[in-house]
Amino acid sequence: MHAFDVLGDPVRRRILELLADGEQPAGAVSETVRAEFGISQPAVSQHLKVLRESGFATVRADGTRRLYAVDAAPLREVDAWLERFRGFWSQRLDALGTELARGRRERRTPPSTREGPEP
Amino acid sequence: MHAFDVLGDPVRRRILELLADGEQPAGAVSETVRAEFGISQPAVSQHLKVLRESGFATVRADGTRRLYAVDAAPLREVDAWLERFRGFWSQRLDALGTELARGRRERRTPPSTREGPEP
DNA sequence: GGGCTATTTCAGCCTTGACTTATATAAGCG
DNA sequence: CGCTTATATAAGTCAAGGCTGAAATAGCCC
Numbered sequence: 001m002h003a004f005d006v007l008g009d010p011v012r013r014r015i016l017e018l019l020a021d022g023e024q025p026a027g028a029v030s031e032t033v034r035a036e037f038g039i040s041q042p043a044v045s046q047h048l049k050v051l052r053e054s055g056f057a058t059v060r061a062d063g064t065r066r067l068y069a070v071d072a073a074p075l076r077e078v079d080a081w082l083e084r085f086r087g088f089w090s091q092r093l094d095a096l097g098t099e100l101a102r103g104r105r106e107r108r109t110p111p112s113t114r115e116g117p118e119p
Numbered sequence: 120m121h122a123f124d125v126l127g128d129p130v131r132r133r134i135l136e137l138l139a140d141g142e143q144p145a146g147a148v149s150e151t152v153r154a155e156f157g158i159s160q161p162a163v164s165q166h167l168k169v170l171r172e173s174g175f176a177t178v179r180a181d182g183t184r185r186l187y188a189v190d191a192a193p194l195r196e197v198d199a200w201l202e203r204f205r206g207f208w209s210q211r212l213d214a215l216g217t218e219l220a221r222g223r224r225e226r227r228t229p230p231s232t233r234e235g236p237e238p
Numbered sequence: 239g240g241g242c243t244a245t246t247t248c249a250g251c252c253t254t255g256a257c258t259t260a261t262a263t264a265a266g267c268g
Numbered sequence: 269c270g271c272t273t274a275t276a277t278a279a280g281t282c283a284a285g286g287c288t289g290a291a292a293t294a295g296c297c298c
Contacts, residue, residue, distance in 0.1 A: 042257085048275095049276080128285095159288060182295060185246090247293085252287085254284090255282105258279100
């Protein structure tokens with residue numbers, strides 16, 4: 001399953017968001033997702049399996065619990081793919097970045113251009 | 120259709136890659152993709168429709184031709200989603216650019232639970 | 239107008255994958 | 269040990285969406 005297919009599912013995206021805050025047992029993830037999406041525990045477990053097998057998450061056993069954590073490698077791959085399109089929107093920011101990298105001689109208006117939906 | 124669902128299809132990703140090099144008529148895209156994936160011209164047209172309707176591409180008529188181009192807005196949205204995971208792999212220099220893009224609001228440490236593996 | 243080219247739309251098939259319920263595995267605990 | 273908790277797997281159903289061939293739309297050129 002390709003990285004983008006994995007991220008295509010809203011439940012899986014949500015799970016990754018949850019794991020981004022730190023390691024969590026399957027049960028906790030399951031309960032949150034269950035509450036938010038109204039799906040069963042096995043459904044969540046299947047999503048965790050996909051995340052595991054596609055490399056987005058790692059698992060660690062703690063007694064009967066399974067602690068899941070984000071593995072960023074595939075996300076990085078996604079980010080790399082986006083790379084070629086970044087020029088389409090980051091001209092302003094890139095310019096500023098260059099300026100900063102050159103020594104940040106003068107700091108002018110902060111880049112307040114960015115907006116974005118907060119999930 | 121969610122942005123990630125759109126990108127979930129390899130044909131659509133390829134089309135976006137093609138368009139990243141500049142505006143192209145549907146026919147040219149169609150022919151390339153047809154050669155690479157072995158699917159029919161209507162199939163490509165349907166993918167173009169998805170890209171159009173989901174905001175990833177814009178069209179412009181030129182006689183009987185349709186010139187397609189990338190619209191970066193949804194890609195930006197995807198990039199924004201990735202934002203929260205960037206801390207997992209950007210402890211290096213590229214953290215600068217990312218942080219700068221965020222407006223350098225705050226210095227946030229990635230979840231200390233786990234270090235991202237360096238492949 | 240008639241025919242050619244470029245592209246989209248339609249209708250139907252068929253695969254994929256997300257879900258459910260039921261069941262299996264396995265660790266903790268009395 | 270058996271009961272309970274935590275999680276995974278199995279089997280089967282169902283809908284979404286990607287594909288095809290056929291037909292529709294529309295500009296172009298004689």
